[in-house]
Amino acid sequence: MSQKLKIVTWNCNGKFREKYEEITKLDADLYIIQECENPLTTKNEGYKEWGQNHLWIGTNHHKGLGVFSPAGHSIELLDWDVTGLEYFIPFKFSNRRNFVAAWCHGAKMPTYSYIGQLWQFLLRHKGKLSDSIIAGDLNSNPIWDTRARNWNHSDVTRELREMGIVSAYHHIRNEVPGKELSPTFFLQKNLLKPYHIDYIFANESILSASDSTIEIGETETWIKISDHMPVKATLVI
Numbered sequence: 001m002s003q004k005l006k007i008v009t010w011n012c013n014g015k016f017r018e019k020y021e022e023i024t025k026l027d028a029d030l031y032i033i034q035e036c037e038n039p040l041t042t043k044n045e046g047y048k049e050w051g052q053n054h055l056w057i058g059t060n061h062h063k064g065l066g067v068f069s070p071a072g073h074s075i076e077l078l079d080w081d082v083t084g085l086e087y088f089i090p091f092k093f094s095n096r097r098n099f100v101a102a103w104c105h106g107a108k109m110p111t112y113s114y115i116g117q118l119w120q121f122l123l124r125h126k127g128k129l130s131d132s133i134i135a136g137d138l139n140s141n142p143i144w145d146t147r148a149r150n151w152n153h154s155d156v157t158r159e160l161r162e163m164g165i166v167s168a169y170h171h172i173r174n175e176v177p178g179k180e181l182s183p184t185f186f187l188q189k190n191l192l193k194p195y196h197i198d199y200i201f202a203n204e205s206i207l208s209a210s211d212s213t214i215e216i217g218e219t220e221t222w223i224k225i226s227d228h229m230p231v232k233a234t235l236v237i
Helices: 020-024 045-050 115-128 153-162 168-173
Strands: 004-011 030-036 054-057 064-068 075-077 088-093 097-103 133-137 165-167 198-203 213-216 231-236
Touching (some): 030 097, 030 133, 054 075, 054 088, 064 088, 064 097, 097 115, 115 153, 153 165, 168 198, 168 231, 198 231
Parallel strands (some): 004 030, 097 133
Antiparallel strands (some): 030 064, 075 088, 088 097, 133 198
16 A cells, blocks of 8 residues: 655754754655764764664765654665665665665775765665655766766666656656755855755656655745755655
């Protein structure tokens, strides 16, 4: 039986212990948060309690990748190889569907930084991803495509499209990648430097449903606490 699922991905720009109550106002079932503290080591009791149902990964307890479901849905870590990649959390949500939480950045693979990290992840797990949902800060957009390497943003999205997985934002709003009307990131919080680098990818058949929606947080509200705007998708799965 299908159910409506509300998903949020947001790079909180650090100090999530002071911001989790703000993102909770979006009333999601699942939150994928980049640059957040480890709930197990925080001294903030409110954040610790809110984040009881979580998965977290990172080399710095103050700034990692977290998955949270305060609504109490089950989050089960999947045994997929992510060795050397920064950062991915593959998990099964509510015993129903596989997800991949992502935060792509420099990492320790200098020849595969940023979107190259997702390229490497796809090479390892392509056979498992056809019905998965991928969400996170990819630090990437086709405006930065280059042929100086054998992968770029468009190569990654092409690989995903071959599996039937597309960007929720671009599919639902019918916008061209690289020409997005709604930015998700403002470099150094400068409103004159807007970019679209945060995404939720899902199976095209799910996104084509009439009640599937995508929202980008209002700049006036979120720029006060982060350089990223939250991305929220409502999907029926």
